[in-house]
Amino acid sequence: MKKLINLLLLLLFSVTINAQSILTTKHNLSVAGPGTVKASSETEVCLFCHTVHNSKPSSPLWNRNDPGNTYNYYTSTTMHATPGQPSGSSLLCLSCHDGTVALGSVLSRSSIISFGSNLNMPIGNSNLGTDLRNDHPLSFTYDVALSTIPNSQLKNPTSLVPQIKLENSKLQCTSCHDPHKDVYSKFLVLSPLNSNLCKACHEKTDWLTSSHNTSTKTWNNNAPNPWPYTTYTTVADNACENCHNPHNSGSNKHLLKQAVEEDNCLDCHNGNAATKNVQADFSKTYRHNVAGYLNAHYPTEDGVPLTKHVECVDCHNPHATKAQSATAPAVKGPNIDAVGVNQSGVVVNSATNEYEICYRCHSNNAVTGAASLRKIIQNDLRLEFDPSNPSFHPVAAIGNNTTITGLLSPYSPSSMIYCTDCHSSNDTTVRGPHGSIYPQILKYNYDRGSIYVNSYSAYELCYKCHDQTTTITKHNLLSVSATHGTITSCNTCHDPHGISSTQGNALNNSHLINFTSIVTNNTNGILNWTYSSPGHGSCDLSCHGHNHIGSSY
Numbered sequence: 001m002k003k004l005i006n007l008l009l010l011l012l013f014s015v016t017i018n019a020q021s022i023l024t025t026k027h028n029l030s031v032a033g034p035g036t037v038k039a040s041s042e043t044e045v046c047l048f049c050h051t052v053h054n055s056k057p058s059s060p061l062w063n064r065n066d067p068g069n070t071y072n073y074y075t076s077t078t079m080h081a082t083p084g085q086p087s088g089s090s091l092l093c094l095s096c097h098d099g100t101v102a103l104g105s106v107l108s109r110s111s112i113i114s115f116g117s118n119l120n121m122p123i124g125n126s127n128l129g130t131d132l133r134n135d136h137p138l139s140f141t142y143d144v145a146l147s148t149i150p151n152s153q154l155k156n157p158t159s160l161v162p163q164i165k166l167e168n169s170k171l172q173c174t175s176c177h178d179p180h181k182d183v184y185s186k187f188l189v190l191s192p193l194n195s196n197l198c199k200a201c202h203e204k205t206d207w208l209t210s211s212h213n214t215s216t217k218t219w220n221n222n223a224p225n226p227w228p229y230t231t232y233t234t235v236a237d238n239a240c241e242n243c244h245n246p247h248n249s250g251s252n253k254h255l256l257k258q259a260v261e262e263d264n265c266l267d268c269h270n271g272n273a274a275t276k277n278v279q280a281d282f283s284k285t286y287r288h289n290v291a292g293y294l295n296a297h298y299p300t301e302d303g304v305p306l307t308k309h310v311e312c313v314d315c316h317n318p319h320a321t322k323a324q325s326a327t328a329p330a331v332k333g334p335n336i337d338a339v340g341v342n343q344s345g346v347v348v349n350s351a352t353n354e355y356e357i358c359y360r361c362h363s364n365n366a367v368t369g370a371a372s373l374r375k376i377i378q379n380d381l382r383l384e385f386d387p388s389n390p391s392f393h394p395v396a397a398i399g400n401n402t403t404i405t406g407l408l409s410p411y412s413p414s415s416m417i418y419c420t421d422c423h424s425s426n427d428t429t430v431r432g433p434h435g436s437i438y439p440q441i442l443k444y445n446y447d448r449g450s451i452y453v454n455s456y457s458a459y460e461l462c463y464k465c466h467d468q469t470t471t472i473t474k475h476n477l478l479s480v481s482a483t484h485g486t487i488t489s490c491n492t493c494h495d496p497h498g499i500s501s502t503q504g505n506a507l508n509n510s511h512l513i514n515f516t517s518i519v520t521n522n523t524n525g526i527l528n529w530t531y532s533s534p535g536h537g538s539c540d541l542s543c544h545g546h547n548h549i550g551s552s553y
Contacts, residue, residue, distance in 0.1 A: 020180075020181035020182065020183050021181075022045065022046075022179075022180050022181065023045065024182075025181065025182040025187070026182070027048075027179055027180070027182075027187070028045050029042075029045075029048045029103065029115075030042055030043050030044060030045045031043060033045075037103070037115070037118050037121070037122060038115070039103075039104060039113050039114065039115055040114040040115060040116050041114065042104070042113050042114075047063055047106055047108055047109075048063070048064075048096075048103070048104075048106060048113075049062065049063055049064065049092065049179070050062065050063050051063035051106070051107060051108040053108065054107055054108055055107060055108075056107065062092055062107075063106045063107050063108050064092055064095045064096075064101075064105070064106055064107065065095065065101075065105075065107065066091045066095065067091065067094055067095050067098055067100055067101050069094075069098060069100055069130045070085065070130070071085060071086055071094075071098075071130050071131070071132050072130065072131045072132060072133050073085070073086070073132045073133065073137065073138075074132060074133050074134070074135060074136065074137040074252070074255075075133070076253070076254060077298050077299065077300045078151075078254070078298075078299050078300055079137065080146060080149045080151075080152045080154075081137060081140040081141070081142070081146055082140055082141070083137040083138065083139060083140040084139060084140070085139070086132075086138060086139045087139045087170070087172075088139065088167045088168065088170060088172050089167055089172050089173060089174045090138050090139050090172045090173045090174075093173040093174075093177075093179070094128070094173075096121055097121060097126060097127065097128050098121075098127075098128055098129055098130050099120050099121045099123070099127040099128070099129055100120065100130065101120065102115075102119050102120055103115050103118065103119070103120060103121060104119075125247065125248055128247065128248070133252040134247075134248055134249040134250075134251065134252050134255065135246070135247050135248065135249070135255075136176075136246040136247065136255065137171075138171060138172055138173060138175075139170055139171070139172060140170060140171055141169055141170055142154070142157050142166055142169065142170065142171045142201075143157060143169055144156055144157060144158065153202060153203055153204055153205065154201055154202060154203070155200070155201055155202075155203055157169075160200060160201065161190070161200050163189040163190050163200070164176075164189065164190075164200050164201065165189075171201075175189075176188060176189060176197060176246075177189065185231075192230070192232075192241070193232065193237055194213070194236060194237055194239045195213075195238075195239030195240035195241065198239070198240040198246075199239075199240075202240075204319040204320075205319065205320065205337065206317075206319065206320035206322075206336060206337055207319050207320070209322060210318075210319060210320050210321055210322050211235070211321055211322045211323055211333075212235060212236075212239065212242055212243075212318060212319070212321070213236060213239055214236050214322075215234070215235035215236055216234050216235070216236055217234060217235045217268075217273050217274060217275070218233050218234050218273065219233065219268075219272055219273045220272050220273070222272045224267045225267070226238075226242065226267040226268045226272070226273055227241065227242070228257075229241065229245055229257075235268070235273065241257075242268065243256060243257060243264045243265075243318060244256060244257065245257045253295065259294075260291075260294065261290070261294070261295075261297065261311050261312065261313070262282075262290040262291065262311065262312055265278075265312045265318075266278065266279045266282075276429065276430045276431070277430065278430060278432075278434050280427070280430075280435075281425050281427065281430055281434035281435030281436070282434055282435050283435065284426075284435035284436055284437055285437060286435060286436050286437070286438060286439050286440065286441050286442075287434060287435030287436070287441065288310045288433060288434060288435070288441070289310065290310055290311055290312060292309075292310075293309040293310065293311060296309035296311070297309055297311040297313060297314060299313075302347075303339055303341060303347025303348075303349075303360065304341060304347065304360060304364050305360070305361065310361065314338075314339075314360070314361070315335060315338055315357055315432075316334060316335060316338060317335075317336065317337040317338050319337070320336045320337035321333065321334050321335070321336060322334070322336060324336070328354070328395075328415075328416040328417050328418045328421075329353040329354055329355055329395065329396065329416055329418065330352065330353060330354070331351055331352060331353060331354050331356075331357070332354065334431075334432070335351065335354060335357055336350075337350045338350070338351050338357050339351065339357075339360060340352075340353075340356030340357045340358075340359060340360050341356055341359040341360045341363055341364065341382065342356050342359075343355075343356075343359075343382060343385075343386065343387070343396050345363070345364060345382060347360075353396070354418050354419060354420065355381075355385065355395050355396055355418075355419055358381060358419045359381060359382045362380075362381040362382075363380045363381050363382035363383070364380065364382070371439065371440050371448065372448055372491055372495075372516045373516060373517045374495055374514045374515065374516055374517075375514060375515050375516075375517075375519070375527070376495075376499055376500075376503045376504055376509070376514050378499070378500050378503060380500075381497060383500040383502065384495075384497035384498040384499070384500060385497060385498050386498070386500060386501060388501045389498045389499055389500055389501045389504070390499055390501060390504050390505055390506040390508075390509045390510050391498055391499055391504075391506075391509060391510045391511055391512045391513070392497065392498025392499070392512075393417065393496060393497060393498060393512070394415060394416045394417055395416070395417060395418070395419060397416070398413075398414050398415075398416060399413065400510070401413060401510070401511065403534045405470060405474065406466050406467040406470030406471055406474065407465060407466065407467070408464070408465055408466070408467055411465050417465075419433075420432060420433055420443075421443070421465075422442060422443060422461060422496070423440065423441045423442060423443065424436070424441070424442075424443040425441075425443065426438055426442075426443060426444070428443075442461055443461065443464075444460035444461040444464060445457055445458065445459070445460045445461060446459060446460075446461040446462065446490075446491070447459060447489060447491070448489070448491045449489055449491075450488055450489060450491075450492050450516070450518040450544070451486050451487070451488065451489060451544075452486075452487045452488060452489045452490075453489070454472075456468055459489075459490055462490055476553070486544055488518065488543055488544060491516065492515065492516050492518050492519065492543070493513055493514075493515060493519075493529075494511070494512040494513065494514070495512050495513075495514035496512065498512065499512070499513075499514050506531075507530060507531065508528060508529055508530060508531075510531050511531065513529050513531075515527070515529075515541070518543065518544070519541050519542070519543050520541070520542045520543075521541065521542060522540055522541050522542045522547050522548055522549055523542070523547050523549070524540065524549060526540040526541070526549075527540070527541045527542075528540040528541065529541065536552070536553065537552070537553060538550055538551060538552045538553070539551045539552075539553075
């Protein structure tokens, strides 16, 4: 009798707290229940989980047997917890929600309670099955030791809000769901607005100020729907669920909504929620081909990837990205906390400079291939931009040439630039090297032909920084053209990245001089260019059939 009274008091408290009653939820499986899944004639409410007699010998008087199934459970390269087979109250939940046990199969009845045609949990989001790899991990010990593991990014369990309840120090279904009341939908113990429930345990670095946590952008209702599992209408309101789905996710990897990694980004970044249409750039001829790889990237992979691939998260940390400007070479907001390789070749988990993110794939052991075949071949960008080089575009340091003329405002000899000042979308409303109509994902046209074309559009990439008139005058191009009939292009003489100090020298390779294959030895067998002073030098070489022996300018 004492057990019965205690149970009744417990149930009375559970079903009436916050004026919420189990009677009005889908867990009222009696014939009077409000859901579509309910018993054919059974009028009792609580017996589908509890009974006062002949229950299982465990609290709180379970009225169901364990399903007896072996489950595949969630694993991850970034998870520090050690989940195992479901236990405790999670097993009770799964005795309905894995879809293998009849809903009306209870210990207190000799026969199965009839549910009409719905004998087991119907196929749908509530039926998790026995493959739980696409569901949030459960039945693992969540203790202080787990929260203090480096990079666990979990809150100390002693500081969890009261609504998050652990069962014998383990996280179970009931840590997130209260089966007796449905105040916040899906029986959640906290509101999912702005992912409050997720943030009750998880604390990602820089998340609080990230765009995915603060943006008020809305969806324009053009397919696909970026938020098919929620009723919220802004990026900030959906927060974690912009990318993740804690149950029945589209991928076993990090509980992402969709199996194809970039689809989790592009359902917003296609112009339907985010302002910029990045997806359009990925369909251009020259692009970072994120669609060419699947399940190749892992957050725990080597700083210098051993397997060639590119995914959005190789350059962007979705938990930290934000709309924030910066001055070259510092990392801009969209790339905050991305992994990189610094100028010394050392992996940095949070890149300080934008070029470090590029170096991660375009330096060290990476072989990307040169756009032009040159006398000095070097495919390692880190070596090409090294500040100790005889010449380099000022990406990693201020350039060597302090007398350079013809730079357009706001540039000066002391300026620095980003890789993305040259390599970016040809659509100037979209930033970043996602895709372009020009080779090497260039922002503007750059004619690599060996003959100079007197056209702004041919060398627009150069003329965006270097004044066209000054450049033509400084190189005396029109006079040379009148004398020789043809003159060579920018690309024939200048290597736009730089010349490594391990291969070139200040005498022959200043001013980005690194000839292409169109330049050959002169009749004396010499191929040499020598700088003497600003605007002066001499050539010993053959170019376009013209033999130069000590030719000065």
